[in-house]
Amino acid sequence: MSSEAQKQPESWQPRILAFVCRWCTYAGADLAGTSRLKYPPQIRIVKLPCSGRIDPLFLLRGFEMGADAVLVSGCHPGDCHYMTGNYYARRRWVLFRELLDFIGFDMRRIHFSWVSAAEGAKFVDVVKKVTDAAREAGPFPGFAPPADRPPDVIGASRAEGGNGSKSAVPSTGALSADLSSGAVRGVLGYVEGRRAGVLRPAWATDADEVVRLRFTQDAQPSLVTYLVRRLREEPEGTFGILAGPTEAEAIRILKAESQIDPERVKVYEQQGAPSASAGKEPWEIYGVPSPDRPVEERWAFWTAQFARCLRCNACRQGCPLCTCNRCVADKTRPRWIDASPSPAGNWIWNVTRAFHHAGHCVDCGGCTAACPAAIPLGALNLHLLRAAERDFGPRPEGEAGQRSPLVSYRLEDEAPFIL
C-alpha cells in the first residue's frame, strides 16, 4: 500500500469524506469558513444530526464509492446536544478501529475527532492532518485481494463442531414431567440421525421423543437459534431448551435485550466445561494473522478470505444472537450492502456482521461452523470480545453485564486516537 503511494504523482489529491454532527463540528467548519481560514479543499462534508447516528457502515460505503480516507467528527464529551450520543459513538469508534486494524485496514485512512462550534481553527488543523495522512496512504486500493486471484473455493467440509462423539444423554425425568403436565410445549435438544455421531437440532414434544434427545457442548448449530425462531413463530406457550454454559449465556443476553420473553423459556441446564477459547487469543485458535504481523499481510489474508464469501448468510443463520427481523444485508431501500458476491460487498458484509456483535458474541463458534466457504469468522468476533474486555473492562455481573458494550458507555471510556 505504501509503495503504491510512492508511485503517485505530485498532482494526485486524495478524496476525503467527512461525517460530522450538525451541532458542533459542522458549526466549527462553518466558523472556519466565515473566519476565512484556509484548509485543504479535498474534503467533502456530510452533515448528520449526531455522531451517535453515524453508522460505521456509512464509512465503509464511502470507501466503496471512491473515498481514499474518512473523517468522523462530533461534539466533545459532555457537549452532546442529545446528552449522550457521542459517548455511544466513542465506544463504537474504539471497537470499529480494533476490528479494522485486526484485518489489516490502513489506519491512515480513518480518523475521528471532537470539534466544537467554537473550534474553527481546530477544524482546520484536523483537516490538514487527515489530508496529510491520506496523501501518505495513497489511493484506496479497493477491497479485492491484492495478490493473484484467490482460489474459487467453497470448501464444504467445515471446522470442528457438529459431531457429538461426546454427546451425553440428559436426565429426562423433569423434561417428561413438564411435557406431560403441559408446562412446556416442547423441549429443544439434539438427536442423532442416520449417520452415527452426526447430531441435528430437534424438538421433543412427548416422553417418547425425550429419550432420543442428546446434548453436547460442541454441537452446532446453537439450539438458541431454533428457540428464538419458535418463539417468534408461535405467539403463545412456553418452550424448554437444553442449555450448556454458552447457550445459557446467549439466552440471558436475549432476555436482557427483550428479544425473548423470559416467561416463555424454560432452561434445562446441562453440564459443560469452560469454553475451549477461554483465555486464548483468536490467532491461537483460528490460525489467523496476529496483530504483530505486518499490516499488508493481515490485509492480504482477510481480503482473500472475504473474497471467497458466497453471500449465503449462513453465518447469520447459524448465530444465536443474530435476531434482527430484517437484517441490514437484506434491506433494499436503500440497498446498503450488495446482494451478489463481490469483493466490496463481501468485505463490507463480513465486517458489518462482526461489528454488530462486537463484545456481544458468546463465542459459540456457530458462524465459523456454518460457513460453507470456511472463513474463520469466529476469529473476528473473538478478537472484538477480547478487545471490549481490554478497552472497557470485563462485562459487569448480573443484568447490566448482559448489555452489549455497543449499547452502553462509561464517562471514563478512553479513546486516545481521537483528534
Next chain:
Amino acid sequence: MGDQWSIADLKAWTGSLLGKYRVVAPVSGPNGPVWDEIRSPDDVVWEYGRSSVSPRAWMIPRSESLFSYDVGANSPEIVEPPIEAKPTIMLLLRPCDVAGLRALDCVMRWDYEDEPYEARRKATLFVALGCNAPPSPETCFCESAGLNPKWTDEADVMITRLPDQGGARYRVAVLSDAGRETLAGAPAELSDAKPDGKPIGTVPIDLDAARAWMRGHFDDPSWQKTTEACLGCGTCAFVCPSCHCFDIVDEGDWRRGERVRFWDSCNFDHFTQHASGHNPRPRQWNRWRQRVYHKMLFYPDKFGRLLCTGCGRCVEACPAGMDLIEILQGSAAKAKEGAAK
C-alpha cells in the same frame, strides 16, 4: 498394451489438450478437491473421490454481469460484457456431476436462449471418469437416483479405471464426435467396452416409493418435523451440482451500475418474498419441502429426469446435520406402511 491407458498416457493426452482448450479439472483445495483451470497435467488430482463442491460454477458462475449502465451527460449507455466462451474441457467429471450439468441444460436451454450460458455450454466438452466404489459410502446414493456410477452416455469421453496392474490402468471410450476430435492424437487405443453392471454399493433408497408417497402428501404434517433443523443457510444449494436458481439485481446507483445475476437458494426466506411483504413460503420447513419436491417431483414431471444426482454433497455439507437420504428413506417407509394398511 493396446486399449489400456496408463496414467502417463492420460497425462500425455491432457497435455496435448492444453494448447487448444481451457482444461478444468479437480485440483487440490483447502477442503478437498475443487474445480479449477489447470496449467499442467500435474495440477490434476488424478486420484480423487468427489470434489467438495460441484463443477456447476463453470457453467453458471456464482456471479456474472449481464450488462453495465452509465448515465452520461445526455443519454444512458448500456454495455454488455463480451461473452467469454473459450473451448473448454471439464476433465474427470464423475457421472453424477455429468448428470448435474445435463440437468442444468434442461432449464437453461428450455424456452429461452440464454446467451452467456449457451455460449459456454456449446464450447464445453465433458470427460467423465466412472466410480468403481462410492467415494463417500455414507452419503453417495447415485444408484438410488437411477444413475450408473461406472458409466454415463451423457459425456463426450468416458474413462473407466480398470483393476490396477503394475500401476493404474484405464480404458477410454468416445461418445461424441466432438469427443473424438480431442482424441485425434491419442497415445493409446480407444475401446467401446463397457464395465459390468454390478452395483457399487451406494446408499439404498427406494426412490420410486418415496416419490409415490410424496405425490399425495405435500400437506403431510410430518414435513414440519422432519425438516425442523434447517437453518436456511443455503449451503445445500451452493454445493449442489443441479441447483440453478438465480437472482438478478441492479447494483450501483442511478448514475452507473451493473445488472448482476448470481446464485440464489429456495431455502432463503427472501426467495419467495413478495414486494407486498407477503411470503407464500413463510416457514423454513415450507422452503425445505419445496427443495425436495422440486428435485424429486416438479422438475422430473416437466423434464423427465430427476433434479438430484445422488452425489450426497448436501448431506455432507449441511451445518445442521440435515440428511436428505434419511428423509427420502423415511418417505419410502411411509409409502410401504400405507400399502400394508
